[in-house]
Amino acid sequence: MYYECHITVDPFDAPLTHPLSCESVVFRMGWGFSQIAGDPILGKGKFQYATKHFDSDEPIISVVNQMEQAAQILRNQQWTVVRTKIELVLFDSKH
Numbered sequence: 001m002y003y004e005c006h007i008t009v010d011p012f013d014a015p016l017t018h019p020l021s022c023e024s025v026v027f028r029m030g031w032g033f034s035q036i037a038g039d040p041i042l043g044k045g046k047f048q049y050a051t052k053h054f055d056s057d058e059p060i061i062s063v064v065n066q067m068e069q070a071a072q073i074l075r076n077q078q079w080t081v082v083r084t085k086i087e088l089v090l091f092d093s094k095h
Helices: 022-028 060-076
Strands: 002-012 032-039 043-055 080-089
Touching: 002 060, 022 032, 022 043, 022 060, 043 060, 060 080
Parallel strands: none
Antiparallel strands: 002 043, 002 080, 032 043
C-alpha cells in the first residue's frame, strides 16, 4: 500500500511572461509531472499534474503537509492549483 498525491494545475491560467514552466517547477520539487486532456472529475480541457508516492507507513499528517507545501510552491510561482488529492492505493498491477 502507498499514498499517491496529486496536485492538479490549470495550465492556461499562468501569466504570458511566466519565467518557469509548470513542469520545471514540479521536477525541481522532486515530484513527477504529467498532462492530460479531459479529467474524469474536472471535465474537458487540459490539466497538468504533480504526482508523488509516499509509503503508507509515513504518517498521514506528514503526507498532507508535504503535499500542501508543494501546492504552495506552485501557487507562489503564480500557477493556479485547482485540486489537491491523496489516495491510499491498496493494489496497482503497474506498481
